[in-house]
Amino acid sequence: xxxxxxxxxxxxxxxxxxxxxxxxxxxxxxxxxxxxxxxxxxxxxxxxxxxxxxxxxxxxxxxxxxxxxxxxxxxxxxxxxxxxxxxxxxxxxxxxxxxxxxxxxxxxxxxxxxxxxxxxxxxxxxxxxxxxxxxxxxxxxxxxxxxxxxxxxxxxxxxxxxxxxxxxxxxxxxxxxxxxxxxxxxxxxxxxxxxxxxxxxxxxxxxxxxxxxxxxxxxxxxxxxxxxxxxxxxxxxxxxxxxxxxxxxxxxxxxxxxxxxxxxxxxxxxxxxxxxxxxxxxxxxxxxxxxxxxxxxxxxxxxxxxxxxxxxxxxxxxxxxxxxxxxxxxxxxxxxxxxxxxxxxxxxxxxxxxxxxxxxxxxxxxxxxxxxxxxxxxxxxxxxxxxxxxxxxxxxxxxxxxxxxxxxxxxxxxxxxxxxxxxxxxxxxxxxxxx
Amino acid sequence: xxxxxxxxxxxxxxxxxxxxxxxxxxxxxxxxxxxxxxxxxxxxxxxxxxxxxxxxxxxxxxxxxxxxxxxxxxxxxxxxxxxxxxxxxxxxxxxxxxxxxxxxxxxxxxxxxxxxxxxxxxxxxxxxxxxxxxxxxxxxxxxxxxxxxxxxxxxxxxxxxxxxxxxxxxxxxxxxxxxxxxxxxxxxxxxxxxxxxxxxxxxxxxxxxxxxxxxxxxxxxxxxxxxxxxxxxxxxxxxxxxxxxxxxxxxxxxxxxxxxxxxxxxxxxxxxxxxxxxxxxxxxxxxxxxxxxxxxxxxxxxxxxxxxxxxxxxxxxxxxxxxxxxxxxxxxxxxxxxxxxxxxxxxxxxxxxxxxxxxxxxxxxxxxxxxxxxxxxxxxxxxxxxxxxxxxxxxxxxxxxxxxxxxxxxxxxxxxxxxxxxxxxxxxxxxxxxx
Numbered sequence: 004x005x006x007x008x009x010x011x012x013x014x015x016x017x018x019x020x021x022x023x024x025x026x027x028x029x030x031x032x033x034x035x036x037x038x039x040x041x042x043x044x045x046x047x048x049x050x051x052x053x054x055x056x057x058x059x060x061x062x063x064x065x066x067x068x069x070x071x072x073x074x075x076x077x078x079x080x081x082x083x084x085x086x087x088x089x090x091x092x093x094x095x096x097x098x099x100x101x102x103x104x105x106x107x108x109x110x111x112x113x114x115x116x117x118x119x120x121x122x123x124x125x126x127x128x129x130x131x132x133x134x135x136x137x138x139x140x141x142x143x144x145x146x147x148x149x150x151x152x153x154x155x156x157x158x159x160x161x162x163x164x165x166x167x168x169x170x171x172x173x174x175x176x177x178x179x180x181x182x183x184x185x186x187x188x189x190x191x192x193x194x195x196x197x198x199x200x201x202x203x204x205x206x207x208x209x210x211x212x213x214x215x216x217x218x219x220x221x222x223x224x225x226x227x228x229x230x231x232x233x234x235x236x237x238x239x240x241x242x243x244x245x246x247x248x249x250x251x252x253x254x255x256x257x258x259x260x261x262x263x264x265x266x267x268x269x270x271x272x273x274x275x276x277x278x279x280x281x282x283x284x285x286x287x288x289x290x291x292x293x294x295x296x297x298x299x300x301x302x303x304x305x306x307x308x309x310x311x312x313x314x315x316x317x318x319x320x321x322x323x324x325x326x327x328x329x330x331x332x333x334x335x336x337x338x339x340x341x342x343x344x345x346x347x348x349x350x351x352x353x354x355x356x357x358x359x360x361x362x363x364x365x366x367x368x369x370x371x372x373x374x375x376x377x378x379x380x381x382x383x384x385x386x387x388x389x390x391x392x393x394x395x396x397x398x399x400x401x402x403x404x405x406x407x408x409x410x411x412x413x414x415x416x417x418x419x420x421x422x423x424x425x426x427x428x429x430x431x432x433x434x435x436x437x438x
Numbered sequence: 439x440x441x442x443x444x445x446x447x448x449x450x451x452x453x454x455x456x457x458x459x460x461x462x463x464x465x466x467x468x469x470x471x472x473x474x475x476x477x478x479x480x481x482x483x484x485x486x487x488x489x490x491x492x493x494x495x496x497x498x499x500x501x502x503x504x505x506x507x508x509x510x511x512x513x514x515x516x517x518x519x520x521x522x523x524x525x526x527x528x529x530x531x532x533x534x535x536x537x538x539x540x541x542x543x544x545x546x547x548x549x550x551x552x553x554x555x556x557x558x559x560x561x562x563x564x565x566x567x568x569x570x571x572x573x574x575x576x577x578x579x580x581x582x583x584x585x586x587x588x589x590x591x592x593x594x595x596x597x598x599x600x601x602x603x604x605x606x607x608x609x610x611x612x613x614x615x616x617x618x619x620x621x622x623x624x625x626x627x628x629x630x631x632x633x634x635x636x637x638x639x640x641x642x643x644x645x646x647x648x649x650x651x652x653x654x655x656x657x658x659x660x661x662x663x664x665x666x667x668x669x670x671x672x673x674x675x676x677x678x679x680x681x682x683x684x685x686x687x688x689x690x691x692x693x694x695x696x697x698x699x700x701x702x703x704x705x706x707x708x709x710x711x712x713x714x715x716x717x718x719x720x721x722x723x724x725x726x727x728x729x730x731x732x733x734x735x736x737x738x739x740x741x742x743x744x745x746x747x748x749x750x751x752x753x754x755x756x757x758x759x760x761x762x763x764x765x766x767x768x769x770x771x772x773x774x775x776x777x778x779x780x781x782x783x784x785x786x787x788x789x790x791x792x793x794x795x796x797x798x799x800x801x802x803x804x805x806x807x808x809x810x811x812x813x814x815x816x817x818x819x820x821x822x823x824x825x826x827x828x829x830x831x832x833x834x835x836x837x838x839x840x841x842x843x844x845x846x847x848x849x850x851x852x853x854x855x856x857x858x859x860x861x862x863x864x865x866x867x868x869x870x871x872x873x
Binding site for chain 2: 176
């Protein structure tokens with residue numbers, strides 16, 4: 004076996020064995036297979052795809068390139084949730100304490116903003132003092148005490164994936180379903196979890212814009228989970244507008260706390276409850292109805308908000324933000340976005356909205372950029388809403404007036420209005436469960 | 439413009455502009471575009487191909503990455519010939535002096551053995567003292583005095599192609615018609631020639647085994663020539679058995695000298711005359727009939743052999759080999775290959791024959807291997823010949839007895855015999871001329 008033969012095999016559409024995939028991953032991670040050979044291989048994968056066996060072998064090899072958490076000494080079922088990324092997707096912030104309050108352990112390793120999408124770590128760090136760089140022992144302690152801990156990927160977790168992702172990012176080999184699936188699963192399964200609920204986004208703000216691609220990614224990830232003996236459930240959810248009303252970092256924490264207090268936008272509530280239900284089903288073996296009842300109770304009686312508060316404190320954050328949201332970073336300017344026409348909101352260009360938020364400073368254009376936690380967007384009108392000329396569609400929360408105005412002008416262009424009210428569409432598109 | 443966008447454009451099947459292709463080539467040659475980005479690009483080209491404009495831009499950019507010979511001070515038409523590589527293809531050794539003797543200047547930059555095929559430089563260097571590492575001034579002097587000079591590619595000629603070829607060789611991106619065509623043409627057109635005759639091989643001993651691929655490569659190279667204002671004629675010739683009877687280095691010089699003396703296998707003569715005819719047509723504007731007559735005369739009256747002798751002397755070789763072939767390196771053992779059956783030779787596995795010659799030491803298995811000039815194969819039976827059980831099919835000329843015997847045994851397996859005599863097929867398959 005040599006790298007050349009494996010590149011050629013993939014180029015010519017032959018299936019690689021698990022041993023061959025493992026050889027490529029460990030050689031690349033260890034530096035004996037150079038970047039240029041792996042780059043050629045990855046491009047061949049973009050054209051040829053990977054079989055279920057190859058994809059599972061890839062995820063497994065990347066997982067085994069680093070540490071695999073052993074959480075067997077933490078009692079109870081450990082279930083994580085992962086989203087493929089969207090705009091305004093603050094579900095993790097809300098869901099992790101909510102599900103923990105229902106008795107499921109949630110060991111969550113999250114990421115930063117990527118492209119036009121936000122990242123859970125960036126949002127958490129908008130809370131003054133909040134630390135996401137937990138050591139494994141701290142992570143385990145939080146998990147045992149509170150049932151929830153949220154941290155970033157360390158160099159110890161799936162380092163081969165980290166190195167491969169960096170290479171894919173500069174060689175235009177990101178957009179490949181098996182590579183995306185294996186990358187996600189290698190990290191998630193290194194967390195030592197018992198089961199995983201995946202939120203695969205589809206629509207004009209998702210990486211998988213087409214439902215068929217989202218479904219294919221879902222099935223690929225379920226296949227990997229099966230190959231590794233873990234139960235995986237996928238919900239395909241709509242990402243054709245920001246989820247909730249806030250897009251940014253501190254603003255999404257504001258919306259999360261408000262939601263846990265009871266003021267929750269309908270789409271955000273629907274996604275959180277649907278994902279939570281699957282986590283309880285996997286973790287506790289409850290029926291769907293029972294899971295929904297428990298989640299509703301924990302939400303209403305304040306125990307979810309309380310769990311959120313405890314998590315903030317445990318991870319070094321200023322828990323006073325929960326009672327006083329003005330303690331979160333505040334933007335200097337609020338620029339209203341006014342409608343230039345009238346009608347019903349028929350389309351929101353969610354990809355562009357995400358990119359505008361990044362340009363505003365809520366995400367990174369380059370790896371070395373710093374995120375401004377205070378800036379963001381706040382939407383007043385969403386799909387299906389009736390808008391009159393001059394109505395406020397949204398607000399831009401900026402720290403510099405001029406770019407804020409420019410972005411507000413462009414944000415207006417992200418709306419397409421029409422005469423007829425569009426049909427209301429369920430935010431949950433489909434549920435796909437592993438067997 | 440950045441490399442990432444160009445990789446993505448090619449991956450998604452979009453055509454690059456000439457400026458973009460030039461940017462990639464010069465960035466790669468200059469080291470600002472890393473190997474891994476070019477490797478991903480090249481793999482995308484393997485899947486997506488290149489348009490005629492892209493391919494011409496690639497050849498031009500690689501040519502311009504180095505020195506372009508200016509031979510305008512050498513009087514007369516300068517015409518070169520290039521073969522895509524075969525087994526026993528000693529045509530250049532014979533053809534260059536023959537055509538020079540007819541009054542066409544032949545500035546020939548040749549290569550070494552590649553894969554299962556032999557290389558003109560390795561064959562020339564079997565002549566004691568023969569130097570192929572001429573300086574540009576020596577090359578020009580030989581060309582002016584004798585009308586012919588044969589040398590290897592220097593680092594000055596199309597260095598981007600050299601670097602790109604090395605990368606393709608380790609990333610399984612060699613087998614792409616536009617990349618092959620641009621690589622050949624970038625070097626040939628850097629020679630400062632007026633026209634080019636290409637011998638594109640097809641059959642089981644050729645890189646382009648299928649005639650359709652050979653035809654596509656031919657048209658691609660003609661297109662590049664046209665885009666660069668050079669006249670190019672292509673002959674597609676059959677490579678389904680060794681050309682002539684000798685395969686190796688000194689043995690091919692022996693066959694060349696014998697051929698120039700008048701003892702020439704029919705297939706070798708046919709290919710040499712057909713290519714020579716095209717070179718005279720391009721260089722002197724003669725009719726095909728006139729070209730054939732001139733070539734026949736120069737061959738018969740000894741002026742071609744004389745030109746060969748002068749070239750050997752001018753490039754430092756021992757010219758006495760022409761009259762005494764025993765001065766060439768001699769192998770220690772001759773092992774006969776005997777037929778295990780009887781019938782007509784219907785198939786010769788030419789790829790395997792070439793690989794056996796390489797294993798014997800006539801070519802390189804690794805870049806750092808040294809070629810043994812003395813070893814080789816000498817064929818007694820070829821396609822269509824009648825063979826009796828125990829007849830000698832070929833001889834293996836080896837310097838070590840054991841590998842020689844092993845190779846002789848395997849060589850017998852390269853023959854497929856049948857009851858019926860196969861139809862005789864013309865070695866020249868097709869002529870394709872640029873307009």
